[in-house]
Amino acid sequence: MTGVAREPGERRAELADALARVRERIADACAAAGRAEDEVTLIAVTKTFPASDVRLLAGLGLTEVGENRDQEARPKAAECADLPLTWHFVGALQTNKARAVAGYADVVHSVDRSRLVRALSDAAVRAGRTLRCLVQVSLDEDVPDQERGRSGAVPKAVPALADEIAGADGLELGGVMAVAPLGADPLPAFTRLAAVAAEVRRAHPGAAVVSAGMSGDLEQAIACGATHLRVGTALLGGRRAIVR
Ligand SMILES: *Cc1c(COP(=O)(O)O)cnc(C)c1O
Numbered sequence: 001m002t003g004v005a006r007e008p009g010e011r012r013a014e015l016a017d018a019l020a021r022v023r024e025r026i027a028d029a030c031a032a033a034g035r036a037e038d039e040v041t042l043i044a045v046t047k048t049f050p051a052s053d054v055r056l057l058a059g060l061g062l063t064e065v066g067e068n069r070d071q072e073a074r075p076k077a078a079e080c081a082d083l084p085l086t087w088h089f090v091g092a093l094q095t096n097k098a099r100a101v102a103g104y105a106d107v108v109h110s111v112d113r114s115r116l117v118r119a120l121s122d123a124a125v126r127a128g129r130t131l132r133c134l135v136q137v138s139l140d141e142d143v144p145d146q147e148r149g150r151s152g153a154v155p156k157a158v159p160a161l162a163d164e165i166a167g168a169d170g171l172e173l174g175g176v177m178a179v180a181p182l183g184a185d186p187l188p189a190f191t192r193l194a195a196v197a198a199e200v201r202r203a204h205p206g207a208a209v210v211s212a213g214m215s216g217d218l219e220q221a222i223a224c225g226a227t228h229l230r231v232g233t234a235l236l237g238g239r240r241a242i243v244r
Contacts (some may be wrong), residue, residue, distance in 0.1 A: 008056075011052075011056060015060060015236070016060055018234060018236070018237070019235060022231055022234050022235055025218060026042065026218065026222065026229070029218065029222035029223065040227060040229060041228045041229070042062070042064065042229050042231060043066045043088050043229060044057050044065055044066065044235050045065075045067070045214075045231060046076070047066075047067050047232065048072075048240065049236045051075075051079040054079075054080050054085070055080060058085060063084060063085055064086050064228075065085050065086070065087055066088040066090045066109075066232075067087065067088070067089060067091070068091025068092075069091055070089075070093075070100050070101055073089065074103070077105075078104070086106045087106050088105070088109055088230070089108045089109065089110065090230055093108065093111075095115055095119040098120045098122070099122075099123040099127075102120060102124045102126075102170075106131070106132060107131070107133075107174060108120060108131055109134045110134075110177065111133045112135065112138075112152050112161070114161065117133070117164045117168055117171070121169055121171050123170075124171060127170075129170070130172055132173075132209075133172065133173060133174060134174045134177040134209055134211055135153060135165065135177070136152040136176075136177045137153060137155060137158055137176050137178045137196050138154055138178070139180060139181055139189040139190075139192055139193060141181075152178060152179075155195075155196050158196050159199060159200065162203065162204060162207065166207070174207060175197060175200065175211070175227070176200055176207075176209070176211070177209075177210075177211035177212065178193045178211070180217050186221070187220050187224070190221050190223075190225075190226070191224055193212055194210070197210045209227050210226050211226070211227070211228040212224070212228075214230055215232060215233040
């Protein structure tokens with residue numbers, strides 16, 4: 001799928017090296033922030049990489065896997081059904097995909113509107129599963145609400161959405177998630193996220209997940225209290241551009 005075919009042992013060694021480097025970055029950032037390493041969970045975002053990589057990562061002790069497109073995630077999760085993995089859906093989600101995603105995802109990071117809460121609740125109930133949901137928060141500032149694409153609820157809409165999730169059948173409120181705005185300093189954005197996360201926790205003390213930090217900004221995310229990191233490139237290597 002990516003690059004030239006190589007010996008499986010070579011890919012395993014490459015992933016093991018990358019994992020060790022990422023774990024070291026996490027350890028250093030936790031030490032700098034005065035946080036315990038076990039407060040931070042690493043999610044490997046395996047989008048565009050094959051199920052064989054997921055299997056190798058599981059063999060290296062990783063238990064959390066993230067994907068952002070249903071059409072890719074569904075068969076991959078099926079191929080890896082024998083592995084003890086938790087599947088995180090981290091991408092923009094259309095309501096008509098809710099049923100499919102509820103079939104294999106354990107955690108949905110991208111819940112940003114009421115309609116999606118209702119669709120996921122119906123889907124989870126039908127599937128007889130409980131879906132952990134995070135409210136995706138838009139951290140773009142100075143962008144009018146109507147121009148913010150699909151990437152998250154505006155901060156002031158988050159508490160009501162969190163209440164809806166907490167009250168929905170088949171769903172469990174996990175906390176919040178965000179992606180730092182492209183090309184801007186991630187620190188002020190993650191600081192704003194921490195404030196939103198604290199507000200959600202005041203109403204829902206168990207909703208302690210703060211999903212923030214990717215390959216390029218995991219240190220800043222840890223400094224601002226992230227509990228879950230979504231790391232793709234730094235673990236798996238560069239992705240080919242996806243043509244939409
Ligand atoms: C792809 C993706 C990531 C991982 O990004 P990297 O920069 O490759 O680490 C994290 N979060 C979301 C929502 C993604 O789509």
